[in-house]
Amino acid sequence: MDDLSAKRTAANPSIVLREEFDNWAILFDPDTGNTFGLNPIGVLIWKHLDGRRTIGEIIDQIREEAENVSPDVASHVSEFISNVSRLGLVRNIEPQG
Amino acid sequence: MSTGLMKSPRGMDIEITTSCNLRCTYCSHFSGPGDVEEDLPLADWLLFFGELGRAAVMNVTLSGGEPFCRPDLRDILQGIIANRMRFSILSNGTLIDRDMARFLASTGRCNQVQVSIDGAIDITHDAFRGKGNFRRAIQGVRTLMEFRVPTTVRVTIHRRNVRELEAIARLLLEEIGLPSFSTNSASHMGLCRKNADQTQLTAAERSLAMETLLRLTDRYGERIGATAGPLAEGRMWLEMMEAGREGRQQMEGRGFLTGCSGPFQTLAVRADGVIIPCLQLGHMALGKINQANLVDTWQNHPELKRLRERSQIPLSSFPFCRDCPYAGYCTGNCPAVAYTITGEVNHPSPDACLRLFLEQGGRLPERAVSPRCGVSP
Numbered sequence: 001m002d003d004l005s006a007k008r009t010a011a012n013p014s015i016v017l018r019e020e021f022d023n024w025a026i027l028f029d030p031d032t033g034n035t036f037g038l039n040p041i042g043v044l045i046w047k048h049l050d051g052r053r054t055i056g057e058i059i060d061q062i063r064e065e066a067e068n069v070s071p072d073v074a075s076h077v078s079e080f081i082s083n084v085s086r087l088g089l090v091r092n093i094e095p096q097g
Numbered sequence: 098m099s100t101g102l103m104k105s106p107r108g109m110d111i112e113i114t115t116s117c118n119l120r121c122t123y124c125s126h127f128s129g130p131g132d133v134e135e136d137l138p139l140a141d142w143l144l145f146f147g148e149l150g151r152a153a154v155m156n157v158t159l160s161g162g163e164p165f166c167r168p169d170l171r172d173i174l175q176g177i178i179a180n181r182m183r184f185s186i187l188s189n190g191t192l193i194d195r196d197m198a199r200f201l202a203s204t205g206r207c208n209q210v211q212v213s214i215d216g217a218i219d220i221t222h223d224a225f226r227g228k229g230n231f232r233r234a235i236q237g238v239r240t241l242m243e244f245r246v247p248t249t250v251r252v253t254i255h256r257r258n259v260r261e262l263e264a265i266a267r268l269l270l271e272e273i274g275l276p277s278f279s280t281n282s283a284s285h286m287g288l289c290r291k292n293a294d295q296t297q298l299t300a301a302e303r304s305l306a307m308e309t310l311l312r313l314t315d316r317y318g319e320r321i322g323a324t325a326g327p328l329a330e331g332r333m334w335l336e337m338m339e340a341g342r343e344g345r346q347q348m349e350g351r352g353f354l355t356g357c358s359g360p361f362q363t364l365a366v367r368a369d370g371v372i373i374p375c376l377q378l379g380h381m382a383l384g385k386i387n388q389a390n391l392v393d394t395w396q397n398h399p400e401l402k403r404l405r406e407r408s409q410i411p412l413s414s415f416p417f418c419r420d421c422p423y424a425g426y427c428t429g430n431c432p433a434v435a436y437t438i439t440g441e442v443n444h445p446s447p448d449a450c451l452r453l454f455l456e457q458g459g460r461l462p463e464r465a466v467s468p469r470c471g472v473s474p
Contacts, residue, residue, distance in 0.1 A: 018153035
């Protein structure tokens with residue numbers, strides 16, 4: 001978990017976050033036309049995937065910003081990032097130095 | 098609490114030009130408020146595409162006129178692509194050459210190009226579209242397919258081709274090898290209003306079209322589709338008859354003006370940049386692009402709100418539907434056709450009225466509704 005939480009991930013800039021109803025959204029890949037549904041926590045995570053924050057920092061941020069955060073939030077965030085990474089919607093940022 | 102309305106439209110239908118190289122007898126344009134003199138310059142469209150991108154609109158459909166008449170069409174498409182959207186084009190197919198097809202394929206963002214083909218032979222297609230245009234349109238389809246541009250065809254059914262539907266399906270699906278095509282019929286809009294006697298189906302011809310198309314869908318399945326016209330009507334009216342036979346009071350989502358979900362999904366823009374709810378409702382000006390805020394217009398414009406609320410108006414409130422045994426199963430159908438016939442958007446469309454169709458001597462195919470329509474054979 002420590003290694004993963006130190007990683008930085010950035011959203012692929014060609015992917016569109018389309019917020020639709022309330023805090024739910026879809027990710028739209030204009031190159032394929034594919035769409036992926038996001039729940040409100042997924043939306044929050046996605047907005048923090050700027051390549052500057054580590055996954056650990058994002059987890060802390062979610063704990064601060066969201067209400068009724070599950071005790072399993074760390075594994076949820078990791079699973080989310082793993083899923084969007086598998087779909088090619090994000091890229092990992094190599095550590096500098 | 099959810100309002101049930103998306104924060105911005107998913108798609109935009111844009112009439113990119115009023116110019117057209119053809120004057121088809123039943124074109125839905127060239128006689129209404131949407132038929133404006135002016136085409137907006139490229140710079141205005143590019144600015145607007147930036148706003149669409151920020152609003153996370155996903156798909157843009159370009160129509161006209163004829164979109165391929167615009168010499169700067171490639172720049173327009175580049176603007177759509179640069180703002181992270183995909184596009185579709187509705188075309189008569191006659192101006193599509195290899196260079197353009199190659200370009201469309203190279204973008205990787207084309208959902209589809211839809212070409213109008215109305216006959217299996219040139220005489221039928223050209224009767225209302227002009228001599229030589231069948232050959233050109235078919236060549237356009239073949240060129241698009243050669244370059245693997247997603248291609249589909251729209252067949253507009255009228256009095257001259259209603260007996261040719263089987264041959265048209267064979268041409269498009271077997272000889273040319275299109276994955277699918279869709280159908281509608283010449284409807285009471287634009288030039289068709291002036292030429293209704295020549296073009297619009299009689300009740301008997303509508304019956305024939307329904308019967309033929311339903312039979313063809315047995316053979317070709319979902320490769321033949323429709324959201325309007327005889328195939329869509331045939332399916333819906335058979336469901337309504339079935340509901341009547343079962344003695345149901347009402348079908349879910351029916352009995353009100355629920356025939357159009359467009360105002361919940363998309364917006365449109367005329368060639369002069371005026372935002373409208375739908376390209377068939379060109380008189381309902383909501384503001385001008387690059388002046389009115391798109392998201393604010395979408396969420397708050399009173400005309401759009403009224404249009405969305407029409408689904409709460411019961412058909413039983415209209416004298417037109419009084420004592421109609423099918424009112425509890427009906428959607429009132431297209432508000433734009435209702436408007437062109439009655440002058441009222443909030444009115445059921447007489448063109449899609451089952452009772453009227455039967456009174457005029459129309460008959461429904463003697464067959465059970467297919468399982469796809471939700472009723473067992």
